[in-house]
Amino acid sequence: MTEIVTGTPASAPDRGAGLACARFGRVVLIGPRTVLRVTQGASAGQVASPFTALVHTREGATSRSHVVSSRTGLAPVLGLGEDVCAIVVPDVLLPPRDVVEAVVPLEDGSLARVSREMTRALCTAVQPGRSPASDTALEDLAVAIVRDVLREHHAATRTGPEDSDDIRRLAWSTIAERHCDPEFAVAALARELHVSRRQLYRRFPDPVGPADLITRYRLSTAARLIREDPALALSDVAVRSGFSGVATMRAAFVARLGVTPAEYREHHDVERTA
Template sequence: MCSEFAGPARRRIGILLFDGVKMLDFAGPAEVFVEANQSLNGYQVVLLSPDGGEVSTSIGARVEVAGAAADAGRFDTVVIPGSERPLSTWATPQVLAAARHLSARTRRLASVCSGAYVLGELGLLDGRRATTHWKFTTDLARRYPRAAVDPDAIFVRDGTLYSSAGVAAGMDLALALVEEDHGADVARRVAQSLVVYMQRAGGQSQFSASLSGPAPRTPLVRAVVDLICADPAAPHTVQSLAAHARVSVRHLTRLFRAELERSPAEYVAFIRFGVARDLLHSGAGVTEAAMAAGYGSSEALRRAFVARLGISPRKYQQRFRSTGSAGAPLLAVVGS
Protein backbone atom coordinates (compact mmCIF):
# COMPACT_ATOMS: atom_id res chain seq x y z
CA MET A 1 0.00 0.00 0.00
CA CYS A 2 1.22 3.48 -0.74
CA SER A 3 2.21 5.49 2.31
CA GLU A 4 0.96 8.87 1.14
CA PHE A 5 -2.27 10.05 -0.44
CA ALA A 6 -3.19 13.55 -1.43
CA GLY A 7 -6.92 12.99 -1.54
CA PRO A 8 -9.70 15.26 -2.80
CA ALA A 9 -12.31 16.77 -0.52
CA ARG A 10 -14.47 13.69 -1.10
CA ARG A 11 -12.71 10.49 -0.10
CA ARG A 12 -12.92 7.89 -2.85
CA ILE A 13 -13.99 4.49 -1.55
CA GLY A 14 -13.24 1.69 -3.99
CA ILE A 15 -15.05 -1.63 -3.51
CA LEU A 16 -13.87 -4.61 -5.53
CA LEU A 17 -16.70 -6.89 -6.68
CA PHE A 18 -16.55 -10.29 -8.36
CA ASP A 19 -18.90 -13.13 -9.26
CA GLY A 20 -20.19 -14.74 -6.08
CA VAL A 21 -19.53 -11.75 -3.84
CA LYS A 22 -21.70 -11.77 -0.72
CA MET A 23 -24.22 -8.99 -1.18
CA LEU A 24 -24.19 -7.62 2.38
CA ASP A 25 -20.40 -7.71 2.57
CA PHE A 26 -20.23 -4.77 0.19
CA ALA A 27 -23.72 -3.25 0.34
CA GLY A 28 -23.57 -2.74 4.12
CA PRO A 29 -20.30 -0.75 4.19
CA ALA A 30 -21.31 1.13 1.03
CA GLU A 31 -24.54 2.27 2.68
CA VAL A 32 -22.60 3.51 5.72
CA PHE A 33 -20.43 5.74 3.56
CA VAL A 34 -23.38 6.95 1.49
CA GLU A 35 -25.39 7.66 4.65
CA ALA A 36 -22.50 9.74 5.98
CA ASN A 37 -23.02 12.00 2.98
CA GLN A 38 -26.30 13.10 4.57
CA SER A 39 -24.17 14.94 7.13
CA LEU A 40 -21.28 15.98 4.90
CA ASN A 41 -20.20 15.56 1.32
CA GLY A 42 -17.41 13.25 2.39
CA TYR A 43 -17.39 10.12 0.26
CA GLN A 44 -17.60 8.90 -3.30
CA VAL A 45 -18.31 5.16 -3.45
CA VAL A 46 -16.94 3.47 -6.58
CA LEU A 47 -17.85 -0.12 -7.41
CA LEU A 48 -15.23 -1.97 -9.44
CA SER A 49 -14.66 -5.39 -10.94
CA PRO A 50 -11.52 -7.00 -12.34
CA ASP A 51 -12.53 -6.40 -15.96
CA GLY A 52 -15.15 -3.65 -15.63
CA GLY A 53 -18.03 -6.01 -16.37
CA GLU A 54 -21.10 -6.51 -14.20
CA VAL A 55 -20.98 -9.22 -11.54
CA SER A 56 -23.44 -11.76 -10.17
CA THR A 57 -23.80 -11.56 -6.38
CA SER A 58 -24.50 -14.25 -3.79
CA ILE A 59 -28.27 -13.74 -4.14
CA GLY A 60 -28.19 -13.84 -7.94
CA ALA A 61 -28.64 -10.11 -8.47
CA ARG A 62 -26.43 -8.63 -11.14
CA VAL A 63 -24.62 -5.42 -10.26
CA GLU A 64 -23.11 -2.95 -12.69
CA VAL A 65 -19.80 -1.35 -11.75
CA ALA A 66 -18.10 1.91 -12.62
CA GLY A 67 -15.21 0.24 -14.38
CA ALA A 68 -12.18 -2.00 -14.16
CA ALA A 69 -9.86 -1.87 -11.16
CA ALA A 70 -6.84 -1.17 -13.35
CA ASP A 71 -8.45 1.98 -14.78
CA ALA A 72 -9.85 3.43 -11.55
CA GLY A 73 -7.01 5.63 -10.33
CA ARG A 74 -6.21 6.21 -6.69
CA PHE A 75 -8.39 5.79 -3.60
CA ASP A 76 -8.52 6.84 -0.01
CA THR A 77 -9.91 3.43 1.00
CA VAL A 78 -10.31 0.13 -0.81
CA VAL A 79 -12.68 -2.54 0.51
CA ILE A 80 -12.36 -6.22 -0.43
CA PRO A 81 -15.57 -8.11 0.41
CA GLY A 82 -15.82 -11.88 0.61
CA SER A 83 -17.83 -14.86 -0.56
CA GLU A 84 -19.07 -18.08 0.97
CA ARG A 85 -18.26 -20.06 -2.14
CA PRO A 86 -15.10 -22.24 -2.22
CA LEU A 87 -12.07 -19.98 -2.25
CA SER A 88 -10.74 -21.26 -5.57
CA THR A 89 -13.96 -20.31 -7.36
CA TRP A 90 -13.88 -16.62 -6.54
CA ALA A 91 -10.34 -15.63 -5.47
CA THR A 92 -9.23 -16.10 -9.05
CA PRO A 93 -5.97 -14.80 -10.56
CA GLN A 94 -7.97 -11.95 -12.04
CA VAL A 95 -9.46 -10.95 -8.66
CA LEU A 96 -6.06 -11.20 -6.98
CA ALA A 97 -4.43 -9.10 -9.70
CA ALA A 98 -7.13 -6.44 -9.33
CA ALA A 99 -6.74 -6.43 -5.55
CA ARG A 100 -2.96 -6.17 -5.85
CA HIS A 101 -3.32 -3.20 -8.19
CA LEU A 102 -5.74 -1.42 -5.88
CA SER A 103 -3.74 -2.14 -2.72
CA ALA A 104 -0.82 -0.20 -4.17
CA ARG A 105 -3.05 2.79 -4.89
CA THR A 106 -4.90 3.39 -1.65
CA ARG A 107 -4.27 4.93 1.75
CA ARG A 108 -6.28 2.29 3.61
CA LEU A 109 -7.08 -1.28 2.68
CA ALA A 110 -9.93 -3.18 4.33
CA SER A 111 -11.39 -6.67 4.03
CA VAL A 112 -14.83 -7.92 5.03
CA CYS A 113 -15.39 -11.55 6.03
CA SER A 114 -13.51 -13.98 3.75
CA GLY A 115 -12.08 -11.04 1.83
CA ALA A 116 -9.21 -11.51 4.29
CA TYR A 117 -8.13 -14.48 2.19
CA VAL A 118 -7.35 -12.10 -0.66
CA LEU A 119 -5.11 -10.08 1.63
CA GLY A 120 -3.46 -13.32 2.73
CA GLU A 121 -2.88 -14.48 -0.83
CA LEU A 122 -1.18 -11.16 -1.58
CA GLY A 123 1.10 -11.54 1.46
CA LEU A 124 -0.41 -8.47 3.10
CA LEU A 125 -1.28 -10.31 6.33
CA ASP A 126 2.31 -11.36 7.03
CA GLY A 127 3.29 -10.01 10.42
CA ARG A 128 -0.07 -8.25 10.78
CA ARG A 129 -3.11 -8.69 13.02
CA ALA A 130 -6.30 -9.64 11.23
CA THR A 131 -9.69 -11.25 11.61
CA THR A 132 -12.47 -12.78 9.54
CA HIS A 133 -15.82 -14.47 10.14
CA TRP A 134 -15.59 -16.86 13.10
CA LYS A 135 -16.14 -19.93 10.92
CA PHE A 136 -13.08 -19.06 8.80
CA THR A 137 -10.60 -17.95 11.48
CA THR A 138 -9.01 -21.36 12.08
CA ASP A 139 -8.50 -21.96 8.37
CA LEU A 140 -7.20 -18.42 7.80
CA ALA A 141 -4.60 -18.89 10.54
CA ARG A 142 -3.60 -22.25 9.06
CA ARG A 143 -3.24 -20.93 5.52
CA TYR A 144 -1.32 -17.82 6.53
CA PRO A 145 0.74 -18.74 9.60
CA ARG A 146 2.62 -15.44 9.57
CA ALA A 147 -0.63 -13.59 10.31
CA ALA A 148 -1.85 -13.04 13.87
CA VAL A 149 -5.52 -13.99 13.47
CA ASP A 150 -7.86 -12.75 16.21
CA PRO A 151 -10.84 -15.15 16.21
CA ASP A 152 -13.05 -12.98 18.42
CA ALA A 153 -12.61 -9.45 17.08
CA ILE A 154 -15.47 -7.72 15.27
CA PHE A 155 -12.83 -5.84 13.32
CA VAL A 156 -9.09 -5.26 13.57
CA ARG A 157 -6.91 -2.33 12.62
CA ASP A 158 -3.19 -2.85 12.06
CA GLY A 159 -1.75 0.38 10.76
CA THR A 160 -3.51 1.13 7.48
CA LEU A 161 -4.72 -2.45 7.09
CA TYR A 162 -8.21 -3.29 8.37
CA SER A 163 -10.17 -6.53 8.48
CA SER A 164 -13.58 -7.45 9.84
CA ALA A 165 -15.76 -10.42 10.64
CA GLY A 166 -18.65 -11.29 8.38
CA VAL A 167 -21.60 -9.41 6.95
CA ALA A 168 -22.82 -6.88 9.55
CA ALA A 169 -19.28 -6.51 10.91
CA GLY A 170 -18.43 -4.77 7.65
CA MET A 171 -20.80 -2.02 8.76
CA ASP A 172 -19.10 -1.87 12.15
CA LEU A 173 -15.79 -1.39 10.37
CA ALA A 174 -17.21 1.24 8.01
CA LEU A 175 -18.64 3.18 10.97
CA ALA A 176 -15.21 3.10 12.61
CA LEU A 177 -13.65 4.47 9.41
CA VAL A 178 -16.24 7.27 9.29
CA GLU A 179 -15.47 8.10 12.90
CA GLU A 180 -11.76 8.08 12.13
CA ASP A 181 -12.33 10.46 9.21
CA HIS A 182 -14.99 12.81 10.58
CA GLY A 183 -15.43 12.21 14.30
CA ALA A 184 -17.80 10.40 16.62
CA ASP A 185 -20.76 12.76 16.09
CA VAL A 186 -20.97 12.00 12.37
CA ALA A 187 -20.56 8.26 12.96
CA ARG A 188 -23.24 8.34 15.63
CA ARG A 189 -25.69 10.07 13.29
CA VAL A 190 -25.02 7.41 10.66
CA ALA A 191 -25.61 4.61 13.20
CA GLN A 192 -28.83 6.24 14.37
CA SER A 193 -30.10 6.66 10.84
CA LEU A 194 -29.31 3.06 9.90
CA VAL A 195 -30.65 1.79 13.28
CA VAL A 196 -27.48 -0.11 14.13
CA TYR A 197 -25.13 -0.13 17.07
CA MET A 198 -22.37 2.42 16.78
CA GLN A 199 -20.14 0.00 18.69
CA ARG A 200 -21.23 -3.49 19.72
CA ALA A 201 -20.12 -4.81 23.09
CA GLY A 202 -18.20 -8.07 23.12
CA GLY A 203 -16.57 -9.99 20.32
CA GLN A 204 -17.97 -12.25 17.62
CA SER A 205 -17.89 -15.30 19.89
CA GLN A 206 -21.32 -14.20 21.11
CA PHE A 207 -22.66 -14.81 17.59
CA SER A 208 -20.75 -18.00 16.78
CA ALA A 209 -21.60 -21.65 17.05
CA SER A 210 -18.65 -21.92 19.39
CA LEU A 211 -20.32 -24.53 21.56
CA SER A 212 -20.15 -27.07 18.77
CA GLY A 213 -17.11 -29.29 18.76
CA PRO A 214 -15.70 -32.71 17.93
CA ALA A 215 -17.63 -35.75 19.11
CA PRO A 216 -16.09 -38.50 21.26
CA ARG A 217 -14.55 -41.30 19.22
CA THR A 218 -14.18 -44.01 21.86
CA PRO A 219 -16.72 -45.62 24.21
CA LEU A 220 -14.66 -44.60 27.25
CA VAL A 221 -14.71 -40.89 26.45
CA ARG A 222 -18.35 -41.12 25.38
CA ALA A 223 -19.24 -42.60 28.78
CA VAL A 224 -17.54 -39.76 30.63
CA VAL A 225 -19.14 -37.14 28.37
CA ASP A 226 -22.56 -38.69 28.96
CA LEU A 227 -21.96 -38.50 32.72
CA ILE A 228 -21.09 -34.80 32.51
CA CYS A 229 -24.02 -33.95 30.25
CA ALA A 230 -26.48 -35.89 32.39
CA ASP A 231 -25.71 -33.72 35.42
CA PRO A 232 -23.52 -30.71 34.57
CA ALA A 233 -24.15 -29.19 38.01
CA ALA A 234 -22.58 -32.16 39.82
CA PRO A 235 -19.16 -31.55 41.46
CA HIS A 236 -17.18 -33.13 38.62
CA THR A 237 -13.40 -33.23 39.03
CA VAL A 238 -10.80 -34.88 36.85
CA GLN A 239 -10.23 -37.34 39.68
CA SER A 240 -13.91 -38.29 39.94
CA LEU A 241 -14.26 -38.59 36.18
CA ALA A 242 -11.16 -40.77 35.92
CA ALA A 243 -12.46 -42.97 38.71
CA HIS A 244 -15.78 -43.33 36.89
CA ALA A 245 -13.92 -44.43 33.75
CA ARG A 246 -11.53 -46.62 35.77
CA VAL A 247 -8.45 -45.05 34.20
CA SER A 248 -5.71 -42.77 35.47
CA VAL A 249 -6.10 -39.00 35.50
CA ARG A 250 -3.22 -38.75 33.05
CA HIS A 251 -4.76 -41.26 30.63
CA LEU A 252 -8.19 -39.60 30.74
CA THR A 253 -6.67 -36.18 30.17
CA ARG A 254 -4.72 -37.49 27.18
CA LEU A 255 -7.85 -39.04 25.66
CA PHE A 256 -9.91 -35.87 26.15
CA ARG A 257 -7.28 -33.70 24.51
CA ALA A 258 -6.94 -36.11 21.60
CA GLU A 259 -10.68 -36.52 20.98
CA LEU A 260 -12.30 -33.34 22.28
CA GLU A 261 -9.41 -30.86 22.10
CA ARG A 262 -9.99 -29.96 25.77
CA SER A 263 -8.93 -31.21 29.17
CA PRO A 264 -11.65 -32.85 31.30
CA ALA A 265 -11.96 -29.68 33.41
CA GLU A 266 -12.22 -27.52 30.29
CA TYR A 267 -14.91 -29.82 28.91
CA VAL A 268 -16.96 -29.58 32.09
CA ALA A 269 -16.75 -25.77 31.87
CA PHE A 270 -17.67 -25.96 28.18
CA ILE A 271 -20.82 -28.01 28.88
CA ARG A 272 -21.86 -25.86 31.83
CA PHE A 273 -21.55 -22.71 29.76
CA GLY A 274 -23.65 -24.26 26.99
CA VAL A 275 -26.35 -25.31 29.45
CA ALA A 276 -26.46 -21.83 30.98
CA ARG A 277 -26.62 -20.21 27.56
CA ASP A 278 -29.48 -22.45 26.44
CA LEU A 279 -31.39 -21.68 29.64
CA LEU A 280 -30.99 -17.96 29.05
CA HIS A 281 -32.28 -18.46 25.50
CA SER A 282 -35.37 -20.17 26.91
CA GLY A 283 -36.11 -17.28 29.28
CA ALA A 284 -34.61 -18.52 32.57
CA GLY A 285 -33.30 -15.91 34.98
CA VAL A 286 -29.56 -15.47 35.43
CA THR A 287 -29.56 -16.98 38.94
CA GLU A 288 -31.70 -19.91 37.81
CA ALA A 289 -29.39 -20.59 34.85
CA ALA A 290 -26.30 -20.33 37.03
CA MET A 291 -27.55 -22.82 39.60
CA ALA A 292 -28.88 -25.32 37.05
CA ALA A 293 -25.61 -25.27 35.10
CA GLY A 294 -23.42 -25.73 38.16
CA TYR A 295 -21.94 -22.26 38.57
CA GLY A 296 -23.11 -21.89 42.15
CA SER A 297 -23.91 -18.20 41.88
CA SER A 298 -25.01 -15.59 39.38
CA GLU A 299 -21.70 -13.79 39.89
CA ALA A 300 -19.77 -16.88 38.80
CA LEU A 301 -21.90 -17.08 35.66
CA ARG A 302 -21.40 -13.37 35.03
CA ARG A 303 -17.62 -13.81 35.22
CA ALA A 304 -17.80 -16.75 32.81
CA PHE A 305 -19.83 -14.75 30.28
CA VAL A 306 -17.58 -11.72 30.47
CA ALA A 307 -14.49 -13.92 30.07
CA ARG A 308 -15.89 -15.83 27.09
CA LEU A 309 -18.06 -13.29 25.30
CA GLY A 310 -17.19 -9.90 26.71
CA ILE A 311 -20.75 -9.16 27.87
CA SER A 312 -22.87 -10.03 30.90
CA PRO A 313 -25.49 -12.81 30.88
CA ARG A 314 -28.27 -10.23 31.16
CA LYS A 315 -27.08 -8.28 28.12
CA TYR A 316 -26.58 -11.50 26.20
CA GLN A 317 -30.12 -12.59 26.99
CA GLN A 318 -31.55 -9.25 25.91
CA ARG A 319 -29.84 -9.56 22.54
CA PHE A 320 -30.48 -13.18 21.70
CA ARG A 321 -33.63 -14.30 23.48
CA SER A 322 -36.03 -12.85 20.90
CA THR A 323 -36.24 -10.70 17.80
CA GLY A 324 -39.83 -9.73 18.63
CA SER A 325 -41.03 -6.38 19.89
CA ALA A 326 -42.35 -7.98 23.09
CA GLY A 327 -38.85 -8.72 24.31
CA ALA A 328 -36.16 -6.39 25.56
CA PRO A 329 -35.13 -3.72 23.06
CA LEU A 330 -32.36 -4.89 20.77
CA LEU A 331 -31.15 -1.40 19.87
CA ALA A 332 -30.99 1.84 21.76
CA VAL A 333 -29.10 4.16 19.48
CA VAL A 334 -31.65 6.79 18.56
CA GLY A 335 -31.42 9.72 20.89
CA SER A 336 -28.42 8.27 22.66
Protein backbone atom coordinates (compact mmCIF):
# COMPACT_ATOMS: atom_id res chain seq x y z
CA MET A 1 0.00 0.00 0.00
CA THR A 2 1.19 3.52 -0.79
CA GLU A 3 0.24 6.58 1.22
CA ILE A 4 -1.36 9.17 -1.07
CA VAL A 5 -2.49 11.96 1.20
CA THR A 6 -3.54 12.26 4.84
CA GLY A 7 -5.78 14.71 6.58
CA THR A 8 -2.84 17.14 6.49
CA PRO A 9 -0.85 15.83 3.53
CA ALA A 10 2.85 16.18 4.28
CA SER A 11 3.74 15.02 0.77
CA ALA A 12 1.64 17.68 -0.94
CA PRO A 13 2.52 21.35 -1.40
CA ASP A 14 1.49 23.80 1.34
CA ARG A 15 -1.64 24.79 -0.50
CA GLY A 16 -2.72 21.13 -0.34
CA ALA A 17 -3.00 21.30 3.45
CA GLY A 18 -6.73 21.98 3.15
CA LEU A 19 -7.35 18.60 1.54
CA ALA A 20 -9.07 15.59 3.02
CA CYS A 21 -9.47 12.07 1.74
CA ALA A 22 -11.82 9.12 1.99
CA ARG A 23 -11.45 5.55 0.86
CA PHE A 24 -14.22 3.36 -0.50
CA GLY A 25 -13.25 -0.12 -1.61
CA ARG A 26 -9.88 0.12 -3.37
CA VAL A 27 -10.36 3.74 -4.49
CA VAL A 28 -9.23 6.91 -2.70
CA LEU A 29 -11.04 10.20 -3.17
CA ILE A 30 -9.27 13.51 -2.47
CA GLY A 31 -11.14 16.78 -2.08
CA PRO A 32 -11.35 20.05 -0.14
CA ARG A 33 -12.07 19.68 3.57
CA THR A 34 -15.02 22.02 3.13
CA VAL A 35 -16.62 19.52 0.73
CA LEU A 36 -15.20 16.13 1.65
CA ARG A 37 -16.00 16.02 5.35
CA VAL A 38 -15.17 12.38 5.97
CA THR A 39 -11.73 10.95 6.73
CA GLN A 40 -11.25 7.42 7.95
CA GLY A 41 -7.91 7.42 9.71
CA ALA A 42 -4.52 6.67 8.20
CA SER A 43 -5.84 3.98 5.85
CA ALA A 44 -7.93 6.59 4.05
CA GLY A 45 -4.80 7.91 2.40
CA GLN A 46 -3.48 4.57 1.16
CA VAL A 47 -3.99 2.81 -2.14
CA ALA A 48 -2.42 -0.20 -3.81
CA SER A 49 0.51 0.62 -6.11
CA PRO A 50 0.88 1.15 -8.96
CA PHE A 51 -2.03 3.55 -9.28
CA THR A 52 -3.45 6.16 -11.64
CA ALA A 53 -5.13 9.37 -10.50
CA LEU A 54 -7.54 11.71 -12.26
CA VAL A 55 -6.82 15.15 -10.79
CA HIS A 56 -8.91 18.29 -11.36
CA THR A 57 -7.66 21.66 -10.14
CA ARG A 58 -8.99 25.19 -10.39
CA GLU A 59 -7.15 28.49 -10.00
CA GLY A 60 -9.57 31.40 -10.28
CA ALA A 61 -11.50 30.89 -13.52
CA THR A 62 -8.94 28.44 -14.93
CA SER A 63 -9.64 24.72 -14.59
CA ARG A 64 -7.11 22.01 -15.40
CA SER A 65 -7.35 18.24 -15.56
CA HIS A 66 -4.49 15.73 -15.45
CA VAL A 67 -4.01 11.99 -15.35
CA VAL A 68 -1.12 11.11 -13.04
CA SER A 69 0.91 7.93 -12.60
CA SER A 70 2.20 6.67 -9.27
CA ARG A 71 5.67 6.77 -10.90
CA THR A 72 5.41 10.56 -10.87
CA GLY A 73 3.41 11.09 -7.69
CA LEU A 74 0.60 13.50 -6.90
CA ALA A 75 2.43 16.26 -5.04
CA PRO A 76 3.40 18.37 -8.10
CA VAL A 77 -0.13 18.27 -9.50
CA LEU A 78 -1.90 18.97 -6.22
CA GLY A 79 -0.09 22.31 -6.17
CA LEU A 80 -1.53 23.51 -9.48
CA GLY A 81 -4.63 25.04 -7.92
CA GLU A 82 -6.33 25.86 -4.66
CA ASP A 83 -9.49 23.91 -5.51
CA VAL A 84 -8.51 20.24 -5.94
CA CYS A 85 -10.48 17.05 -6.36
CA ALA A 86 -9.06 13.71 -7.43
CA ILE A 87 -9.86 10.02 -7.86
CA VAL A 88 -7.00 7.58 -7.21
CA VAL A 89 -7.49 4.08 -8.67
CA PRO A 90 -5.16 1.04 -8.47
CA ASP A 91 -3.95 0.15 -11.96
CA VAL A 92 -5.20 -3.40 -11.50
CA LEU A 93 -8.74 -2.00 -11.96
CA LEU A 94 -7.88 -0.28 -15.26
CA PRO A 95 -7.26 -1.57 -18.81
CA PRO A 96 -3.46 -2.12 -19.03
CA ARG A 97 -3.11 -0.43 -22.42
CA ASP A 98 -4.72 2.79 -21.13
CA VAL A 99 -2.55 3.27 -18.03
CA VAL A 100 -0.24 6.30 -18.25
CA GLU A 101 3.38 6.50 -17.11
CA ALA A 102 3.74 10.13 -16.02
CA VAL A 103 1.72 13.34 -15.73
CA VAL A 104 -0.57 13.78 -18.74
CA PRO A 105 -2.52 17.03 -19.18
CA LEU A 106 -6.00 16.47 -20.60
CA GLU A 107 -7.73 18.51 -23.25
CA ASP A 108 -10.55 20.54 -21.72
CA GLY A 109 -13.18 18.63 -23.67
CA SER A 110 -16.70 17.67 -22.74
CA LEU A 111 -15.69 14.44 -20.98
CA ALA A 112 -13.05 16.21 -18.88
CA ARG A 113 -15.60 18.80 -17.81
CA VAL A 114 -18.23 16.15 -17.03
CA SER A 115 -15.71 14.07 -15.06
CA ARG A 116 -14.75 17.19 -13.09
CA GLU A 117 -18.36 17.71 -12.03
CA MET A 118 -18.87 14.02 -11.27
CA THR A 119 -15.73 13.93 -9.13
CA ARG A 120 -16.99 16.90 -7.12
CA ALA A 121 -20.35 15.17 -6.78
CA LEU A 122 -18.59 12.10 -5.42
CA CYS A 123 -16.99 14.25 -2.74
CA THR A 124 -20.39 15.33 -1.47
CA ALA A 125 -21.77 11.77 -1.73
CA VAL A 126 -19.26 10.33 0.75
CA GLN A 127 -20.96 10.58 4.14
CA PRO A 128 -20.38 9.00 7.58
CA GLY A 129 -22.13 5.72 8.27
CA ARG A 130 -22.52 4.72 4.63
CA SER A 131 -23.17 1.04 3.94
CA PRO A 132 -20.81 -1.49 2.25
CA ALA A 133 -23.18 -1.51 -0.72
CA SER A 134 -22.78 2.25 -1.01
CA ASP A 135 -19.00 1.87 -0.95
CA THR A 136 -19.18 -0.67 -3.78
CA ALA A 137 -21.38 1.61 -5.88
CA LEU A 138 -19.06 4.59 -5.31
CA GLU A 139 -16.02 2.51 -6.22
CA ASP A 140 -17.64 1.30 -9.45
CA LEU A 141 -18.62 4.84 -10.42
CA ALA A 142 -15.16 6.26 -9.67
CA VAL A 143 -13.40 3.53 -11.69
CA ALA A 144 -15.81 4.06 -14.61
CA ILE A 145 -15.05 7.79 -14.64
CA VAL A 146 -11.28 7.23 -14.79
CA ARG A 147 -11.61 4.48 -17.42
CA ASP A 148 -13.72 6.70 -19.69
CA VAL A 149 -11.29 9.61 -19.42
CA LEU A 150 -8.30 7.37 -20.18
CA ARG A 151 -10.09 5.79 -23.14
CA GLU A 152 -10.94 9.17 -24.64
CA HIS A 153 -7.41 10.49 -24.09
CA HIS A 154 -5.77 7.53 -25.81
CA ALA A 155 -8.26 7.60 -28.67
CA ALA A 156 -7.49 11.29 -29.22
CA THR A 157 -3.70 10.81 -29.23
CA ARG A 158 -3.54 7.54 -31.15
CA THR A 159 -2.75 8.29 -34.79
CA GLY A 160 -0.68 5.26 -35.75
CA PRO A 161 -0.59 1.70 -34.41
CA GLU A 162 -3.21 1.16 -31.72
CA ASP A 163 -0.98 -0.15 -28.99
CA SER A 164 2.01 1.55 -27.37
CA ASP A 165 3.78 -1.81 -27.51
CA ASP A 166 3.26 -1.86 -31.29
CA ILE A 167 4.88 1.56 -31.62
CA ARG A 168 7.81 0.55 -29.43
CA ARG A 169 8.36 -2.65 -31.41
CA LEU A 170 8.22 -0.75 -34.70
CA ALA A 171 10.58 1.89 -33.30
CA TRP A 172 13.13 -0.73 -32.24
CA SER A 173 13.04 -2.49 -35.61
CA THR A 174 13.19 0.81 -37.53
CA ILE A 175 16.16 2.03 -35.48
CA ALA A 176 17.95 -1.29 -35.97
CA GLU A 177 17.50 -0.92 -39.73
CA ARG A 178 18.16 2.82 -40.12
CA HIS A 179 20.62 3.86 -37.40
CA CYS A 180 23.65 3.71 -39.72
CA ASP A 181 22.25 6.64 -41.69
CA PRO A 182 23.77 9.82 -40.16
CA GLU A 183 20.67 11.75 -41.24
CA PHE A 184 18.38 9.43 -39.29
CA ALA A 185 17.11 11.00 -36.03
CA VAL A 186 14.05 11.07 -33.78
CA ALA A 187 12.13 13.36 -36.15
CA ALA A 188 12.62 10.91 -39.02
CA LEU A 189 11.63 8.00 -36.80
CA ALA A 190 8.41 9.77 -35.77
CA ARG A 191 7.54 10.46 -39.42
CA GLU A 192 8.05 6.83 -40.38
CA LEU A 193 5.80 5.67 -37.53
CA HIS A 194 3.18 8.36 -38.34
CA VAL A 195 3.23 9.83 -34.83
CA SER A 196 4.41 13.16 -33.45
CA ARG A 197 7.68 13.45 -31.52
CA ARG A 198 5.66 14.02 -28.36
CA GLN A 199 3.58 10.89 -28.93
CA LEU A 200 6.71 8.90 -29.67
CA TYR A 201 8.39 9.92 -26.41
CA ARG A 202 5.20 9.03 -24.53
CA ARG A 203 5.59 5.45 -25.82
CA PHE A 204 9.03 5.25 -24.22
CA PRO A 205 8.39 5.75 -20.47
CA ASP A 206 11.59 3.93 -19.58
CA PRO A 207 14.89 5.79 -19.07
CA VAL A 208 15.95 4.67 -22.56
CA GLY A 209 14.18 7.07 -24.93
CA PRO A 210 14.24 6.94 -28.74
CA ALA A 211 17.25 9.30 -29.08
CA ASP A 212 19.21 7.29 -26.54
CA LEU A 213 18.25 4.07 -28.30
CA ILE A 214 19.58 5.37 -31.64
CA THR A 215 22.88 6.29 -29.96
CA ARG A 216 23.13 2.86 -28.34
CA TYR A 217 22.63 1.12 -31.68
CA ARG A 218 25.29 3.31 -33.29
CA LEU A 219 27.69 2.65 -30.45
CA SER A 220 27.15 -1.10 -30.72
CA THR A 221 27.78 -1.00 -34.47
CA ALA A 222 30.91 1.14 -34.06
CA ALA A 223 32.31 -1.22 -31.42
CA ARG A 224 31.66 -4.21 -33.68
CA LEU A 225 33.40 -2.53 -36.65
CA ILE A 226 36.45 -1.75 -34.49
CA ARG A 227 36.64 -5.34 -33.25
CA GLU A 228 36.21 -6.81 -36.73
CA ASP A 229 38.68 -4.50 -38.51
CA PRO A 230 41.19 -2.80 -36.17
CA ALA A 231 42.87 -1.12 -39.16
CA LEU A 232 39.71 0.72 -40.17
CA ALA A 233 40.08 4.49 -39.73
CA LEU A 234 37.98 5.91 -36.92
CA SER A 235 36.47 8.42 -39.35
CA ASP A 236 35.21 5.49 -41.45
CA VAL A 237 33.89 3.75 -38.33
CA ALA A 238 31.92 6.88 -37.42
CA VAL A 239 30.38 7.21 -40.89
CA ARG A 240 29.50 3.52 -41.21
CA SER A 241 27.86 3.39 -37.76
CA GLY A 242 25.77 6.53 -38.26
CA PHE A 243 27.62 9.08 -36.12
CA SER A 244 27.93 12.59 -37.53
CA GLY A 245 31.67 12.54 -36.92
CA VAL A 246 34.54 11.19 -34.86
CA ALA A 247 33.97 13.72 -32.07
CA THR A 248 30.34 12.62 -31.60
CA MET A 249 31.36 8.96 -31.64
CA ARG A 250 34.13 9.64 -29.14
CA ALA A 251 31.70 11.36 -26.77
CA ALA A 252 29.35 8.36 -26.94
CA PHE A 253 32.18 5.90 -26.19
CA VAL A 254 33.43 7.93 -23.23
CA ALA A 255 29.93 8.49 -21.80
CA ARG A 256 28.80 4.87 -22.06
CA LEU A 257 31.95 2.73 -22.06
CA GLY A 258 34.37 4.97 -20.21
CA VAL A 259 37.02 4.77 -22.94
CA THR A 260 37.71 6.50 -26.24
CA PRO A 261 37.33 4.56 -29.52
CA ALA A 262 41.12 4.46 -29.83
CA GLU A 263 41.45 3.05 -26.30
CA TYR A 264 38.70 0.52 -27.05
CA ARG A 265 40.57 -0.63 -30.18
CA GLU A 266 43.87 -0.84 -28.28
CA HIS A 267 42.27 -2.92 -25.57
CA HIS A 268 40.92 -5.43 -28.09
CA ASP A 269 44.22 -5.51 -29.96
CA VAL A 270 45.90 -6.56 -26.73
CA GLU A 271 43.27 -9.26 -26.16
CA ARG A 272 43.67 -10.50 -29.72
CA THR A 273 47.47 -10.86 -29.48
CA ALA A 274 47.52 -12.21 -25.94
